[in-house]
Amino acid sequence: MAPRRQQEIFQATLGLLAEKGYEGLTVEGVADRSGVNKTTIYRWWPSKAALLAAALVEADTLAVEAPDTGSLRGDLEALVRGIAALLTRPPAADVAVAALGAAVHHPELAETARRFFADRLAREEQIFERARRRGELREDADPMLIMDLLGGAVWLRTVFRGLPLDDGFAAEAVRTVLDGSAPA
Amino acid sequence: MAPRRQQEIFQATLGLLAEKGYEGLTVEGVADRSGVNKTTIYRWWPSKAALLAAALVEADTLAVEAPDTGSLRGDLEALVRGIAALLTRPPAADVAVAALGAAVHHPELAETARRFFADRLAREEQIFERARRRGELREDADPMLIMDLLGGAVWLRTVFRGLPLDDGFAAEAVRTVLDGSAPA
Incomplete structure (x- = not known):
């Protein structure tokens, strides 16, 4: 996946977490906000927890x-x-x-x-x-x-x-x- | 209120907090668990937040x-x-x-x-x-x-x-x- 697209997914993930908390964070919501297909996201990160872990470690905002x-x-x-x-x-x-x-x-x-x-x-x-x-x-x-x-x-x-x-x-x-x- | 009774209320408050989180903590639940009338609890602590504050500062368990x-x-x-x-x-x-x-x-x-x-x-x-x-x-x-x-x-x-x-x-x-x- 292109690094820029990855960062968009991470941004959507962290944004949803900040707004709705972990309970309100869903891969579906991340797909909606980032415009990336849900299946594509799941191919890279098998769960919401895995996606959040990647976003926290790799997102530019928290670098x-x-x-x-x-x-x-x-x-x-x-x-x-x-x-x-x-x-x-x-x-x-x-x-x-x-x-x-x-x-x-x-x-x-x-x-x-x-x-x-x-x-x-x-x-x-x-x-x-x-x-x-x-x-x-x-x-x-x-x-x-x-x-x-x-x-x-x-x-x-x-x-x-x-x-x-x-x-x-x-x-x-x-x-x-x-x-x-x-x-x- | 007798100190011992107060400690019973604090115990019930902290127990419910640990089990159910802040969302699940209610003055009604504390009344049920401690056997102290809800109105009596409200007379001493006007809100759930006030009750929790008192419990955290004054409970023997956290001393x-x-x-x-x-x-x-x-x-x-x-x-x-x-x-x-x-x-x-x-x-x-x-x-x-x-x-x-x-x-x-x-x-x-x-x-x-x-x-x-x-x-x-x-x-x-x-x-x-x-x-x-x-x-x-x-x-x-x-x-x-x-x-x-x-x-x-x-x-x-x-x-x-x-x-x-x-x-x-x-x-x-x-x-x-x-x-x-x-x-x-």
């Missing part, structure tokens, strides 16, 4: 370029700002919140969530590889833990507490995981 | 004692283990995941989520107060940020990634926010 600012601190701050934008700015925010809310409610989406986060981490690994080579990271530091601390904090602050992120949030969060909170 | 181990490190590790237990061990896990999933989907619950996390933070403040007096915390360290990093990481790892927490998780997460990840 986050792994930053390369020259320092681990700069890269992590850019990542935190990227995650914050994803969780707070429409339309991506509606998609992200609907997708993660659905993952909590529908056990059949657990694999989708796993795949999404594994894909993100694989892209982020290069940031930590470069940091190790530059001597910016403790040898035993765990990239998944660092990303869970930073990504989880953005989620908890914006979605659960419903608080805005001030300008200093990214720098302060990254400072905490890199330099700690104990007195120097 | 987390603020630990006092003698060190900030020990206190934070105990808190992380407490949050992990809450998010992974039934029946509290079903309640917590249902409540937070509902908060994402129902804007009218935003205030409930805010109140829940504000109440938690107020209880945790004493940990940070003691740490400051003992000189274990940088003057400008932000307790809400530290709790968002730690709590968010537990949530992301267990609920979104669906991965188990190994024995070292609490110590490693707390080590990262206290000592950082940069080489010594």
Whole structure:
């Protein structure tokens, strides 16, 4: 399938998810909105869950370029700002919140969530590889833990507490995981 | 109302939420299950959202004692283990995941989520107060940020990634926010 057509299907999928939730998302609805035949969609993605997984991982709207600012601190701050934008700015925010809310409610989406986060981490690994080579990271530091601390904090602050992120949030969060909170 | 009776109402509320979701939770259902008259429940809590908010903040099942181990490190590790237990061990896990999933989907619950996390933070403040007096915390360290990093990481790892927490998780997460990840 042509990449452009694929992106149209993904757009339709994520749009329907954001508007109607996972319950309201159907392959038929995606076919209607994207103008692609239902049978064609099923040939590529055998189920609604498979289609959603592909859309979440491959859609341009949710793509986050792994930053390369020259320092681990700069890269992590850019990542935190990227995650914050994803969780707070429409339309991506509606998609992200609907997708993660659905993952909590529908056990059949657990694999989708796993795949999404594994894909993100694989892209982020290069940031930590470069940091190790530059001597910016403790040898035993765990990239998944660092990303869970930073990504989880953005989620908890914006979605659960419903608080805005001030300008200093990214720098302060990254400072905490890199330099700690104990007195120097 | 007698505290014990109140706890029975809260138990019924949280049980119905975990079983049927927020949509399936009704004051009528709570009245049936707790054996308390519907009008009495309404006299105390004017809406289903108000009842749920009270249950989340005041129910014994979700109560987390603020630990006092003698060190900030020990206190934070105990808190992380407490949050992990809450998010992974039934029946509290079903309640917590249902409540937070509902908060994402129902804007009218935003205030409930805010109140829940504000109440938690107020209880945790004493940990940070003691740490400051003992000189274990940088003057400008932000307790809400530290709790968002730690709590968010537990949530992301267990609920979104669906991965188990190994024995070292609490110590490693707390080590990262206290000592950082940069080489010594």
